[in-house]
Amino acid sequence: RxxxxxxxxxxxxxxxxxxxxxxxxxGKTVIYSDHRFAYEEVQTIIETGxxxxxxxxxxxxxxxxxxxxxxxxxxxxxxxxxxxKFQLDDKGAPTGVYFKTQKDAHKLIEDFMLLANRxxxxxxxxxxKEDNQNNRSKKGDKNDxxxxxxxxxxxxxxxxxxxxxxxxxxERFGYSVAVGNKTKTAQSINKLLxxxxxxxxxxxxxxxxxxxxxxxxxxxxxxxxxxxxxEYYTHFTSPIRRYPDVMVHRLLEAKLNHTHYLKGDELELLxxxxxxxxxxxxxxx
Numbered sequence: 391r392x393x394x395x396x397x398x399x400x401x402x403x404x405x406x407x408x409x410x411x412x413x414x415x416x417g418k419t420v421i422y423s424d425h426r427f428a429y430e431e432v433q434t435i436i437e438t439g440x441x442x443x444x445x446x447x448x449x450x451x452x453x454x455x456x457x458x459x460x461x462x463x464x465x466x467x468x469x470x471x472x473x474x475k476f477q478l479d480d481k482g483a484p485t486g487v488y489f490k491t492q493k494d495a496h497k498l499i500e501d502f503m504l505l506a507n508r509x510x511x512x513x514x515x516x517x518x519k520e521d522n523q524n525n526r527s528k529k530g531d532k533n534d535x536x537x538x539x540x541x542x543x544x545x546x547x548x549x550x551x552x553x554x555x556x557x558x559x560x561e562r563f564g565y566s567v568a569v570g571n572k573t574k575t576a577q578s579i580n581k582l583l584x585x586x587x588x589x590x591x592x593x594x595x596x597x598x599x600x601x602x603x604x605x606x607x608x609x610x611x612x613x614x615x616x617x618x619x620x621e622y623y624t625h626f627t628s629p630i631r632r633y634p635d636v637m638v639h640r641l642l643e644a645k646l647n648h649t650h651y652l653k654g655d656e657l658e659l660l661x662x663x664x665x666x667x668x669x670x671x672x673x674x675x
Contacts, residue, residue: 392423399639401506409456414509416642432495451494454501465576465619468583469600503627511622514641515540515612539654541637541661543625545606545615547572556602563591608634608661610654634664
């Protein structure tokens, strides 16, 4: 809500004109919103060039598009999920159904959320080279290593047999998927998703492409996020409050204060539980 002070945990970035980070800062803040935007309102400003804070919105949109292009080049896969929305009458009874498509206003928010999530994961998990040498010399100190654990959101590389199944199916429609090369596979899946847009087979092929991917999970064992093309990724920020986000906030606070939150084995149990609950909620939905 605008014009109210809110407590927040912030990831603050200073970017240059090429969307390269010049400075970053993480910490607890008080935020004060000058204006509350709806996605539709921002989209209208992007399209018409008129509206409140248009210069700021144009700048954010331009930088977001650079960030998006950068992760595309590094193998990020773009699944454009169509969100189902219901039209309701005055009494709240459904009168119709429609698909809500992702436009620049939605993607803008997503790109900056991804930036925050990626950079928080790097800040928590990336060890400087000199630290790695020190860690190697302290291999026997299990507690120290155990207390340095981080909650990651990982997405493994799809198995070749799954990709072969997908390729064998889409070939009947004149498409193909590259198998065996991580970057080429991602590029070919992006091309497939673009090529099927507005075709009769779109929904079926999109669903099969999603199912050919392994499920993303929470864990303290980092394996990177294949679907996004990130080496480090976590859930620091989200439109809905997730327990893993709260764990990441606590880990971040502990690191900033030079203390420890939980040991690695305790965190791993909570990660496993969170992944299981997410699957349960997804199955129910």
